[in-house]
Amino acid sequence: MDKRKTYLVVGLGLLGGKYALELSRAGYRVLGINRSQSNLDWALEQGYVAEGKTRDFADLIGQADHIVFGLYPTALIRWMEEWGSYIRPGCIATDVSGVKTGLVDKVQALMPPGSEFIASHPMAGKEVSGVQNAAKVDFSSANFIITPTPANTPGAIVWITELAHELGFARITTLTPAQHDRMIGYVSQLCHAIAVSLMCASDNADLAQYTGDSFRDLTRIAKINAEMWAELFLWNRENLSAQIDQFSAALQQMKGYLEAEDREGLEEMFRLSTQRRSAFDLK
Amino acid sequence: MDKRKTYLVVGLGLLGGKYALELSRAGYRVLGINRSQSNLDWALEQGYVAEGKTRDFADLIGQADHIVFGLYPTALIRWMEEWGSYIRPGCIATDVSGVKTGLVDKVQALMPPGSEFIASHPMAGKEVSGVQNAAKVDFSSANFIITPTPANTPGAIVWITELAHELGFARITTLTPAQHDRMIGYVSQLCHAIAVSLMCASDNADLAQYTGDSFRDLTRIAKINAEMWAELFLWNRENLSAQIDQFSAALQQMKGYLEAEDREGLEEMFRLSTQRRSAFDLK
Numbered sequence: 001m002d003k004r005k006t007y008l009v010v011g012l013g014l015l016g017g018k019y020a021l022e023l024s025r026a027g028y029r030v031l032g033i034n035r036s037q038s039n040l041d042w043a044l045e046q047g048y049v050a051e052g053k054t055r056d057f058a059d060l061i062g063q064a065d066h067i068v069f070g071l072y073p074t075a076l077i078r079w080m081e082e083w084g085s086y087i088r089p090g091c092i093a094t095d096v097s098g099v100k101t102g103l104v105d106k107v108q109a110l111m112p113p114g115s116e117f118i119a120s121h122p123m124a125g126k127e128v129s130g131v132q133n134a135a136k137v138d139f140s141s142a143n144f145i146i147t148p149t150p151a152n153t154p155g156a157i158v159w160i161t162e163l164a165h166e167l168g169f170a171r172i173t174t175l176t177p178a179q180h181d182r183m184i185g186y187v188s189q190l191c192h193a194i195a196v197s198l199m200c201a202s203d204n205a206d207l208a209q210y211t212g213d214s215f216r217d218l219t220r221i222a223k224i225n226a227e228m229w230a231e232l233f234l235w236n237r238e239n240l241s242a243q244i245d246q247f248s249a250a251l252q253q254m255k256g257y258l259e260a261e262d263r264e265g266l267e268e269m270f271r272l273s274t275q276r277r278s279a280f281d282l283k
Numbered sequence: 284m285d286k287r288k289t290y291l292v293v294g295l296g297l298l299g300g301k302y303a304l305e306l307s308r309a310g311y312r313v314l315g316i317n318r319s320q321s322n323l324d325w326a327l328e329q330g331y332v333a334e335g336k337t338r339d340f341a342d343l344i345g346q347a348d349h350i351v352f353g354l355y356p357t358a359l360i361r362w363m364e365e366w367g368s369y370i371r372p373g374c375i376a377t378d379v380s381g382v383k384t385g386l387v388d389k390v391q392a393l394m395p396p397g398s399e400f401i402a403s404h405p406m407a408g409k410e411v412s413g414v415q416n417a418a419k420v421d422f423s424s425a426n427f428i429i430t431p432t433p434a435n436t437p438g439a440i441v442w443i444t445e446l447a448h449e450l451g452f453a454r455i456t457t458l459t460p461a462q463h464d465r466m467i468g469y470v471s472q473l474c475h476a477i478a479v480s481l482m483c484a485s486d487n488a489d490l491a492q493y494t495g496d497s498f499r500d501l502t503r504i505a506k507i508n509a510e511m512w513a514e515l516f517l518w519n520r521e522n523l524s525a526q527i528d529q530f531s532a533a534l535q536q537m538k539g540y541l542e543a544e545d546r547e548g549l550e551e552m553f554r555l556s557t558q559r560r561s562a563f564d565l566k
Binding site (some may be wrong): 003093123142143145171173183184185186188190191192193194195196197198199200201202203204205207208209210211212213214215216217218219220221222223225226227229230231233234237240241242243245246247248249250251253254255258259261263264267269270271272273274276277278279280 | 406425426428451454456466467469470471473474475476477478479480481482483484485486487488490491492493494495497498499500501502503504505506507508509510512513514516517520524526527528529530531532533534535536537538541542544546549550552553554555557559560561562563566
């Protein structure tokens, strides 16, 4: 990686902030664009970014060899529509978004000639948000997914792979946008849908004193950034809706066994579940 | 607690084994009854029990001032039908079972005159089973629930409370059998039903490399002792079935918002969930 390159981070939230922090630490010049002045000021004070602005971005954008978009999908498209034309030829950009289908194509179409957008997803979210929590994000145990399209060049794929190494990710893999969205629907969004539904199903605050590890583990992720997750759910609603149906069918099968007092049917589900879950522990 | 009392543990599994270990450590004379000779031998070698048998229990039962039943509900009733008449007057017994309705009354009816059964539930199960894992069980962070009925005497309630203190439980509370089963259906069995259904819904072993904390936390309890959980689910099937319905209704509501692209509806569920889950953290 060429340390003389200038990075621009657009959106200094939890993940954008973490990229800014790590890139500054690694010796790059890092510029920042953010909606709120107070969070930008904080990032400047902490040295996460060398310069930053909350409006009139043309000069900052024009300096960027690389851009990292730390924005929600809808905001990313809106930003590109307004500011994309200022991106300079040769610039290679990426994002941190948790959904890809319908987003990557649109952003690529908005990049000016000679510049390139290669999408990626650092799977390192936390229950907390905001640049003030960025330093708590741990990339060293996290997956980094690159989701190239036919529009991407080998050079951009090399760059994003080197960036992921530089940031210290545990595993770097490549998926198509569609594969990514099916995967993330299952391993992340469906889990959040279940945890949230369990908390919403009934107000059992009086049972808090009895909850052990099972309930706490299952609902830990029910504390959720409402705005971001509504955005992710809606962008991936077809995959997620199908996965909710698949899960609901299994739960209804279990309920059927319960009501029929079918001990063997229940035990068969428990054995299948135990066997499959063990396979997950090995990887 | 009177250290001259003799305890009999019937069923040296994970919890029965832990009671035997702690009571022996505390200086009581502890006898053991177990189905398998090899696990009994192990418990004898480790000093968890001073004496034990796998059949012809009359003399051991006749020596017991207190009995702890570490059996599944169905096995407990069968054992009482066969051996209950050997229990001596003055003996006070308890169990470790995770369901109470339909069990406690039956066991109480099978106790000979002058003896007494006071039901309780140490909420300290683990994903592992067997006496060899008993030492790993941690009572110091666990709830102990006493579920008395009108048949119980104040003396038996004092004894079980003192026993729970002696064993080092974090919190000791009292519920009716019906309250207990509604509570345990929600905080434990429903969580296991959800985790197992998620693993059974589809064979996504190829996604193991992408799973982060959300998925792993949600499915940790999907590794399950099939025989024991089928038993617990069936004993509590009315509560559990109703709770599955309640949960499914919330999940279907979320799916409805998704399909209607109702961002406000989703965000409202996320906010409710976040608020309720935060209350659980405080307790």
